[in-house]
Amino acid sequence: MAQEEYQEHGGGEGxxxxDKYLSFCLGDEAYGMEIRYVTEIIGLQPITEVPELPDYIKGIMNLRGKIIPVMxxxxxxxxxxxxxxxxxxVIVIDIGDISIGLIVDSVSEVLDIPSQDIVPPPDLHRNGNRFIKGIGKTGKEVKLLLDCGKLIHEDELDSLEGIVHS
Structure with missing residues (x-):
């Protein structure tokens, strides 16, 4: 998606x-995240590995002089x-005081999903569900809506902030 189209749909503003969600894909599965977390969408950049981070944190990248972790x-x-x-x-999001780059297979579009079209995820008592805030119905499709605040544990957030702000 072009940066202009993203901004036209309210990305980064007021x-x-x-009810606006950025949709993206991982394989055949469709996900969405609240647009208010998204600051920008960029192509893959060079990533510098950092020792002793969880496997899913690929490292850090320099985004116009700002160092951000990449997941x-x-x-x-x-x-x-x-x-x-x-x-x-890479979808760059802000969680609290830190920006994080999220590597996804592809970005689709910005969707309007009114709250009445969102249902809670099934309670399956599995760890995988902790990232899912709700299930959005869009036409005949469903999107798994992420809870961006739960993508990173508190202790991981502390160590990432230490790397970024050192």
Whole structure:
């Protein structure tokens, strides 16, 4: 998706973000995240590995002079690694005081999903569900809506902030 199209749909600005979700894919599965977390969408950049981070944190990258950690969402969800290609994107999000790059297979579009079209995820008592805030119904499809705040544990956030701010 072009940066202009993202900004036209309210990316990074004010009140027009209510009920707006950026949709992306991991394999055949469709996900969404609230647009208010998203600061930008970029192509894959060079990533510098940092020792002793969880496997799903691929390292850090320099984004216009700002150092941000980069997470492979596939690995975070315990899916098999997939080679990056020309459709692979990095979604830069802000969680609290830190920006994080999320590597996804592809970005689709910005969708309006009114709250009445979102249902809670099934309570399966499995760890994989902790990242899912709800299930959005869009036409005949469903999107698994992420809880961006739960992608990183508190202790991991502390260590990432230490790396970024050192």
């Amino acid at each position: 009140d027009g973000q209510k 492979d969402v596939r690995l975070r969800f315990r899916k098999p690694f997939r080679e990056y290609n020309d459709r692979t994107c």
